[in-house]
Amino acid sequence: MKQVAILGGGPAGAYAAECLAGAGLRVILFDEKLAWEKPCGGGLTYKAYNNYPFLIENSTPKRFIRETAIAAPQAGEAVLKLEDPLVIYSRLDLNRMLLERAEAAGAQIEKARVLEMARGGAGWRLRTNAGSLEADFCIVATGARNPLREVGTQLSAGDAMSALGYYVEGDQARIDIEFAPTLRGYIWIFPRCGHLSVGICGKGEPASSLRQRLERFMTERGIRWKGASFYSHLLPSLDSASWRENRVSGEGWMAVGDAAGLVDPITGEGLYYAIRSADLAARTLLSETAEKVNQYRQLLRRDFAAELEFGSRLAQRVFRGRFLFDSVPVRMVQFSRRSPRFSAIMQDLFAGKQPYSSLKRRLLRNLNGSLYDMGMSLGFSRLVPRKAG
Ligand SMILES: Cc1cc2nc3c(=O)[nH]c(=O)nc-3n(C[C@H](O)[C@H](O)[C@H](O)COP(=O)(O)OP(=O)(O)OC[C@H]3O[C@@H](n4cnc5c(N)ncnc54)[C@H](O)[C@@H]3O)c2cc1C
Structure with missing residues (x-):
């Protein structure tokens, strides 16, 4: 060569x-x-720096994020502690x-x-x-x-998400992720080096409509977007057939x-x-x-x-599916908040330690325990006494 x-x-x-x-x-x-x-968020997961240690062992400025909050309408939020932090660089x-x-x-x-x-x-x-x-x-x-x-x-349009947002002044220690009804994507507040990136990604929806959703979200949260610098890009998101x-x-x-x-x-x-x-x-x-x-x-x-x-087969169910008579995002937030076992699974997903292909098996293995955790946190413990000792 x-x-x-x-x-x-x-x-x-x-x-x-x-x-x-x-x-x-x-x-x-x-x-x-x-x-x-x-x-780009510039966020590197545990999977990335564990496989390629030079991504963390260097003198380039970076920050470590140890908490993510996931939220969905009518479900409030759940805070996940990240045992393996996300490392954030300026691109x-x-x-x-x-x-x-x-x-x-x-x-x-x-x-x-x-x-x-x-x-x-x-x-x-x-x-x-x-x-x-x-x-x-x-x-x-x-x-x-x-x-x-x-x-x-x-x-093609079916193989990509639009991603857009604003760089705004400010700082916070955690990442916020918010699901929204009918959105095949999510909204984020991402702490970066020196500013926040507040953005949205979505599939099958025009960028103008995504931008409106985002600006509504920012207004509700009291985040000023007028005058802030705007960005947009494509995010590949191949449909299952396209792979x-x-x-x-x-x-x-x-x-x-x-x-x-x-x-x-x-x-x-x-x-x-x-x-x-x-x-x-x-x-x-x-x-x-x-x-x-x-x-x-x-x-x-x-x-x-x-x-x-x-x-990509799972994505449709994550963003738009239903479980136990409510949307999957709502259930994800509720289970993460109330069940330590489910929360541990979510943390492993964020760190890249939980493959999608074995997720169902792990969820099913933990389902009884997660439902038990949910029940206990909802006050059933007063009705169902714990075993002594
Ligand atoms: C809003 C947003 C947030 C994201 N956040 C994250 C995140 O937090 N963590 C994460 O893991 N991923 C994230 N991603 C995805 C991540 O940004 C990309 O997957 C990553 O940048 C891919 O790297 P790449 O080198 O393939 O492409 P790119 O980083 O896009 O690099 C392509 C390069 O090619 C150059 N180029 C293009 N055309 C030509 C040409 N004709 N001649 C010469 N040069 C050319 C460009 O200048 C560019 O430098 C995010 C993406 C978006 C849009």
């Missing part, structure tokens, strides 16, 4: 560049902005740190927009706003708004991170999957196999894509 070109320098592209340059390949990375404050800082690591590993970093990629002989001819280049292999890491139509996932067809690789290229649609369809977590897919793409490229296209697809599937596909 003579020259690898990486298109996009967010977390996925930067980490792919670090892995490949570190293994001795000649790597050039193009990003039109280099490090920038991409609209400018996180991207810069990852690009610096890539450069230190030997990658050439260029500020340029890739305008076109065309097959040329056994490799590629790339045209950027700064010139042109021949490459033997391309890693596509151009994010959810991937402008290169021939490579990576092309997100099978997902275009993650082809002759001479592999897509990583958002450009391959690799985001948790329920939580919107994408940073871990950006880093992880970059890692798997690099391993595939460095391996001896000639069958790189299929090998990468299979590695992704085995590692986490099957789990995310399962999550």
